[in-house]
Amino acid sequence: MHTSRPATNRQDTVTEVRAAFERYEAALLANDARELASWFWDDARTVRYGIAESLYGHEAITAWRATADPVPASRRLVTTVITTFDDSCAVVDCEFTNGGAPGRGRQSQTWVRFDDGWKIVSAHVSMLEAVLD
Secondary structure: OOOOOOOEOOHHHHHHHHHHHHHHHHHHHHOOHHHHHHOEOOOOOOEEEOOOOEEEOHHHHHHHHHHOOOOOOOEEEEEEEEEEEOOOEEEEEEEEEEOOOOOEEEEEEEEEEEOOEEEEEEEEEEEEOOOOO
8 A cells, every 4th residue: 555645845846836837927928839838748648728729739739829819918817826746746726817807717737847847738727707706
């Protein structure tokens, strides 16, 4: 029976993931498709579920991002929760608003540390109809 548990939220790992996530967010706001593509694991098993699309594989994600409308410049993160497991896996969940647009968005990403750095291996974005308090 395996009873060991991964160490959660080591401060140095949380700091690394937060920095990677913040660079991803900056690229998102800048609509930098090339930079955004570099944050996803370059593998056919990478998945991104968006508001209106289901994308399987780095190639499909990159192609979609190249033609996708930019996120509104008014996008603001409301809440961000980072949970790390040992020093190689993390989950980043956040809620966001798009200025005065109705509703609140939710975004979840699973990040894994590879030899070339932190990469998103799975992502999911959705919108709620009404803003939650």
